[in-house]
Amino acid sequence: MPGHYLLPVTPDVTIPTAVDKATVAQVLRDISLLLQLQGESGFRVRAYDMAADRIAGLPQELGPLVAEGRLESLPGIGRALAEKISELVSTGRLGYLEELRAQFPPGLLELTQLPDVGPKKVATLWRELQVSSIEELERACREGRVRQVRGFGAKSEAKMLEGIALYRRARGERKLLGEVLPVATALLERVKAAPGVVRASLGGSVRRQAETVADVDIIASAPEAEPVLDALANAPGVAAVLGKGESKCSVRLEAGDLQVDLRVLPDEDFATALHHFTGSKAHHIRLRNLGQERGLKISEWGVHRDDGTKVPVTEESGIYALLDMQYVPPELREDNGEVEAARAGQLPQDLLTLEDVQGAVHAHSTWSDGRNSLEEMALAARALGLKYLTITEHSEAAIYAGGLKVDDLKRQWEEIDRINAAVSGVRLLKGIEVDILESGALDYADSVLEQLEVVIGSIHVRHGMDEDQMTRRLLAAMDNPCLQILGHPTGRLINSREPYPVRMDEVLERAAERGVAVEVNGKPARLDIKAEYVRQAVKQGVRLVVSCDAHQKEDLRNLAFAVATARRGWARKGDVLNTLPADRFVTALRERR
DNA sequence: GCCGTTTTCGGCCCGACTGTTTTCAGTCG
Numbered sequence A: 001m002p003g004h005y006l007l008p009v010t011p012d013v014t015i016p017t018a019v020d021k022a023t024v025a026q027v028l029r030d031i032s033l034l035l036q037l038q039g040e041s042g043f044r045v046r047a048y049d050m051a052a053d054r055i056a057g058l059p060q061e062l063g064p065l066v067a068e069g070r071l072e073s074l075p076g077i078g079r080a081l082a083e084k085i086s087e088l089v090s091t092g093r094l095g096y097l098e099e100l101r102a103q104f105p106p107g108l109l110e111l112t113q114l115p116d117v118g119p120k121k122v123a124t125l126w127r128e129l130q131v132s133s134i135e136e137l138e139r140a141c142r143e144g145r146v147r148q149v150r151g152f153g154a155k156s157e158a159k160m161l162e163g164i165a166l167y168r169r170a171r172g173e174r175k176l177l178g179e180v181l182p183v184a185t186a187l188l189e190r191v192k193a194a195p196g197v198v199r200a201s202l203g204g205s206v207r208r209q210a211e212t213v214a215d216v217d218i219i220a221s222a223p224e225a226e227p228v229l230d231a232l233a234n235a236p237g238v239a240a241v242l243g244k245g246e247s248k249c250s251v252r253l254e255a256g257d258l259q260v261d262l263r264v265l266p267d268e269d270f271a272t273a274l275h276h277f278t279g280s281k282a283h284h285i286r287l288r289n290l291g292q293e294r295g296l297k298i299s300e301w302g303v304h305r306d307d308g309t310k311v312p313v314t315e316e317s318g319i320y321a322l323l324d325m326q327y328v329p330p331e332l333r334e335d336n337g338e339v340e341a342a343r344a345g346q347l348p349q350d351l352l353t354l355e356d357v358q359g360a361v362h363a364h365s366t367w368s369d370g371r372n373s374l375e376e377m378a379l380a381a382r383a384l385g386l387k388y389l390t391i392t393e394h395s396e397a398a399i400y401a402g403g404l405k406v407d408d409l410k411r412q413w414e415e416i417d418r419i420n421a422a423v424s425g426v427r428l429l430k431g432i433e434v435d436i437l438e439s440g441a442l443d444y445a446d447s448v449l450e451q452l453e454v455v456i457g458s459i460h461v462r463h464g465m466d467e468d469q470m471t472r473r474l475l476a477a478m479d480n481p482c483l484q485i486l487g488h489p490t491g492r493l494i495n496s497r498e499p500y501p502v503r504m505d506e507v508l509e510r511a512a513e514r515g516v517a518v519e520v521n522g523k524p525a526r527l528d529i530k531a532e533y534v535r536q537a538v539k540q541g542v543r544l545v546v547s548c549d550a551h552q553k554e555d556l557r558n559l560a561f562a563v564a565t566a567r568r569g570w571a572r573k574g575d576v577l578n579t580l581p582a583d584r585f586v587t588a589l590r591e592r593r
Numbered sequence B: 001g002c003c004g005t006t007t008t009c010g011g012c013c014c015g016a017c018t019g020t021t022t023t024c025a026g027t028c029g
Helices: A002-006 A021-038 A042-056 A062-067 A079-091 A095-102 A119-129 A134-142 A154-170 A177-192 A226-233 A267-278 A281-293 A316-322 A338-343 A374-383 A406-422 A467-479 A504-514 A531-539 A553-568 A582-590
Strands: A199-203 A215-221 A238-244 A248-253 A259-265 A296-299 A302-305 A359-363 A388-394 A427-435 A454-458 A517-521 A544-550
Touching: A021 A042, A021 A079, A021 A095, A021 A119, A042 A079, A042 A281, A062 A079, A079 A095, A119 A134, A134 A154, A177 A199, A177 A215, A177 A226, A177 A259, A177 A553, A199 A267, A215 A267, A226 A238, A226 A248, A226 A259, A259 A267, A267 A296, A267 A302, A267 A316, A281 A296, A281 A338, A359 A374, A359 A454, A359 A517, A359 A553, A374 A388, A374 A406, A374 A427, A374 A553, A388 A406, A388 A454, A406 A427, A427 A582, A454 A582, A467 A504, A504 A517, A504 A531, A517 A553, A531 A544, A531 A553, A544 A553
Parallel strands: A215 A259, A359 A388, A359 A544, A388 A427, A427 A454, A517 A544
Antiparallel strands: A199 A215, A238 A248, A248 A259, A296 A302
């Protein structure tokens, strides 16, 4: 084969660029929209959407999958999509996307972000009125030109103008679960108190405890829907009723432009409706396909046999039982392997619960940048039923956060001893959140750290290092035998700061080797490490702690969000150290390798 | 565009609500 020698001497190696999962997912969604603008068949469109969901939800990085040609092993990704994703990841560009984009003006895609405006309407308005941006749509509405297009009227114009104003305010940003949950819970209580309500629950991404949510779903059962729908429509804080029918009501709250959807059904349909409106969509599609194989049609209105007869389902677990699989808790319903595991009977049965947690990790007081005294924190922890609380102030280098000098620390121990003697039922543990310096060294001498019961090491400054430097920094910190817990390991702040670049697989591997516990930080804007990394950590045998990162006593409740994140990462009680009693917790932390 | 212990072709989840129509298309979840 002489032709073989015509190949260049240096192999044509493509170097993977920094195209991340989120970018790939966004590109696939853009293609989906562009195809819809073209009027392409819904099935092809959906293939792109499903692939986008699949990529966005991947626990691992894309680079290795592309390099090893394993993209096609992912469900919903065949040859055509694998080729496009590979091209995008290895070259940073995608020819197909550019071809599609060239057919439409650039502002057209953004128009589909407006509420109640989808690709069909955008295509019509572009064709009939040459509208290609939000500004042009706004003008067309004001000038009454939209109502002249078939299928549109005066009401459409008014709604679009409203939608444009809303879009400009909110910019489509998803809200933190921690901000939304209190509001959602208060509305749920109001719905529960409405006349005739039998059962009511939150649904959607709030019930799945997603880290951010776009809206709130409430599902209720009652013999009469009307009074229940009214209870939401007339609730305090409602800015506008967006729609109200016989079984459904949507409102927008003044606070944060948050949308709330309520469905009310007869109680016999409650379980299947709750399941339907909890999602995720991807999880449901899997279940419905499994149902079809068994001659069962699964919808929000129940489970029906092919002959139309209804199968009674009173609890969500009944749906899974009909499909011969284990019950899947809401937090796991993402089609990330839970369907396969549940069918095989291999879903973890002892997922972490809030009740399993005996002590709260990571709390600050007025000694550094917290708002409450040590005693107030202790009493608040006890009131929540916690047996211990680790006091972990900032160390000296964290000047901006009132970091403690070693002398301060020793005086604090005296106060902790006094409180532990005086307050029964809860114990304060002496700890520190010591800064991991630029070199990876810790901010206190080992001789000081050795005297503490709990040592969390965290990065607070110099976030701008590159991936190599940052990875080395964290690995070096974990090599110090005094470091027991790696605090908020990626440094992200949801919606406001990207995680610093770091090779998490190496960090988790080292944590497992050295016996360093990794923090699952429950502060709503952190949730660090995130669920995907929790799952990876659990697989690699890394020990975890769930923390509240409390800077005031109310923050102790952040533990619930850390537990939610751990559950979404399939963590079990046995994976989490602060499910142990105080003495055993402290002993376990010292078991370093 | 994906997928297949019936299939490499012909399927692909399903219903509520709105605004427009006068029986339905588009959007959303």
